[in-house]
């Protein structure tokens with residue numbers, strides 16, 4: 001699809017990877033709506049990219065439904081959804097020192113990272129179904145979900161986060177099967193280590209350990225590099241139903 005003039009929803013677009021995606025899509029001419037729990041930061045990022053901000057907790061289905069409707073009323077139904085909203089948790093599933101992993105943070109990570117992603121896919125794609133096709137192939141839209149390489153190979157203390165992201169890696173094929181008849185593609189992106197406030201919560205020892213495992217280049221990725229991949233997925237119709245790693249070779 002040609003991005004120019006299309007509406008796009010970016011969840012978690014206030015900060016980090018989502019802000020990078022919002023910048024790149026706006027530069028390509030999209031009308032960007034940032035759906036984020038952090039309303040103040042979302043306003044600032046939206047203003048910087050010439051988009052709009054909508055307060056939304058992706059873990060609440062009602063909040064997602066309202067936000068998708070509000071974005072549609074302001075900018076027309078979105079053809080592009082990029083799910084970047086996500087949270088981390090670092091704790092061993094059980095240890096003598098910390099006990100067993102409490103259910104509260106476990107549930108929240110799954111609700112935000114996995115259920116939130118699926119809920120946004122459901123409401124955003126439903127709003128695309130009756131849109132006119134964009135081209136002779138019948139393309140109507142694209143859904144792009146941010147997972148993590150943790151879905152494939154996570155260090156200890158990351159079982160809950162990794163499981164939430166493994167769900168996002170498992171989703172594109174059946175989602176794409178559900179939506180193929182409407183001309184809607186679905187892709188997952190699995191990033192390695194990127195320079196964002198979330199990654200900044202990792203201590204220096206752990207950051208160094210991860211970067212030593214990276215093949216090349218041995219640095220954190222930049223959010224705009226994920227934005228560039230999102231732009232390519234939007235523009236390249238042959239990308240569908242799979243996951244792309246963007247990690248500089250992190251195994």
Ligand SMILES: NC(=O)c1ccc[n+]([C@@H]2O[C@H](COP(=O)([O-])OP(=O)(O)OC[C@H]3O[C@@H](n4cnc5c(N)ncnc54)[C@H](O)[C@@H]3O)[C@@H](O)[C@H]2O)c1
Pocket residue numbers: 011012013014015016017018035036037038056057058059084085086087088112116146147148149190191192193194195196197198199
């Ligand atoms: N930074 C990395 O190295 C890295 C690596 C792999 C995957 N990821 C994934 O990329 C995504 C973005 O992470 P980031 O590093 O940019 O983090 P970040 O903390 O900079 O940004 C995350 C954004 O999501 C928003 N958010 C959190 N919970 C929300 C909710 N319930 N509803 C709506 N918005 C919510 C936050 O307010 C924030 O603006 C996450 O899904 C994360 O798991 C990040």
